[in-house]
Amino acid sequence: MSADLIDGKAHAAALRAQVAAAGARFNAERGRPAGLAVVLVGEDAASRVYVASKARATLEAGMQSFTHRLPAGATQEEVLELVVRLNADEAVDGILVQLPLPPQIDETAVICAIDPDKDVDGFHVNNAGRLAVGQDGLVPCTPLGCLMLLRARHGSLAGLRAVVVGRSNIVGKPMARLLLAQDCTVTMAHSRTRDLQAVVREADILVAAIGRPLAIPGAWIKPGATVIDVGINRIEDPAGSGKTRLVGDIDFDSAVQVAGAITPVPGGVGPMTIAVLLRNTVVAARRRAG
Numbered sequence: 459m460s461a462d463l464i465d466g467k468a469h470a471a472a473l474r475a476q477v478a479a480a481g482a483r484f485n486a487e488r489g490r491p492a493g494l495a496v497v498l499v500g501e502d503a504a505s506r507v508y509v510a511s512k513a514r515a516t517l518e519a520g521m522q523s524f525t526h527r528l529p530a531g532a533t534q535e536e537v538l539e540l541v542v543r544l545n546a547d548e549a550v551d552g553i554l555v556q557l558p559l560p561p562q563i564d565e566t567a568v569i570c571a572i573d574p575d576k577d578v579d580g581f582h583v584n585n586a587g588r589l590a591v592g593q594d595g596l597v598p599c600t601p602l603g604c605l606m607l608l609r610a611r612h613g614s615l616a617g618l619r620a621v622v623v624g625r626s627n628i629v630g631k632p633m634a635r636l637l638l639a640q641d642c643t644v645t646m647a648h649s650r651t652r653d654l655q656a657v658v659r660e661a662d663i664l665v666a667a668i669g670r671p672l673a674i675p676g677a678w679i680k681p682g683a684t685v686i687d688v689g690i691n692r693i694e695d696p697a698g699s700g701k702t703r704l705v706g707d708i709d710f711d712s713a714v715q716v717a718g719a720i721t722p723v724p725g726g727v728g729p730m731t732i733a734v735l736l737r738n739t740v741v742a743a744r745r746r747a748g
């Protein structure tokens with residue numbers, strides 16, 4: 459048996475079209491496009507690629523894109539000053555500070571300086587708290603994208619056993635809270651979990667967000683489970699060609715034999731993250747406009 463492939467690219471394209479339409483309505487009503495500001499500090503190669511693709515997608519959705527680049531040696535005060543300026547800028551509805559930041563910058567302080575109503579990453583403690591207690595707020599993009607894929611597959615998730623592997627603030631914790639809000643029975647597993655294999659085996663829905671390549675083999679997975687692989691890991695091609703390739707946290711080749719449905723890497727969760735970022739920007743713009 460072979461699992462159904464969950465086509466993140468197709469879901470993301472549909473969401474982006476919806477967001478572009480909502481953005482056009484906002485523009486028609488308010489006389490200005492929604493705007494997303496992205497801050498990049500330093501020269502991290504991967505971050506530069508991500509920031510460029512966020513800016514491109516923002517423009518493609520008909521929204522305004524503002525990219526701010528600061529040098530790797532920027533001080534905490536310089537970053538905070540920029541955030542304060544963007545908070546006050548009426549053309550800016552969403553602010554995203556690309557992580558990781560250079561070591562001299564206190565990430566938590568920067569995130570907490572962002573106006574929570576413009577925090578399209580959903581990382582501010584106000585938004586994390588809102589999600590925890592079930593109030594409306596801005597929700598982190600990757601876990602919300604995963605939830606959309608799961609809802610498209612299952613409809614109601616009520617009563618399903620969900621296992622989230624990984625407890626980061628960016629993915630694992632908000633993912634678990636979103637699944638709980640959908641009435642799943644949720645287990646959070648992490649690096650100190652005992653007998654991870656037995657925990658994974660319980661999952662009707664398995665979300666892997668640990669950042670370790672091919673860490674979960676198909677033999678651990680419950681037959682028929684829906685598997686969402688958040689990992690994006692670059693590894694040496696084992697064939698010894700000297701090339702590299704992208705793999706997830708799940709061993710796709712064995713998991714696809716067992717699961718009912720699975721996201722590929724690349725082309726699964728990744729495309730959803732940017733689509734949800736655009737969605738969050740329009741949501742923030744509408745809320746700010748009242």
Ligand code: GUN
Pocket residue numbers: 554555556557558579599600628
């Ligand atoms: N770096 C890697 N993923 C993310 C993300 O979702 N948001 C931000 N701000 N930085 C990241």
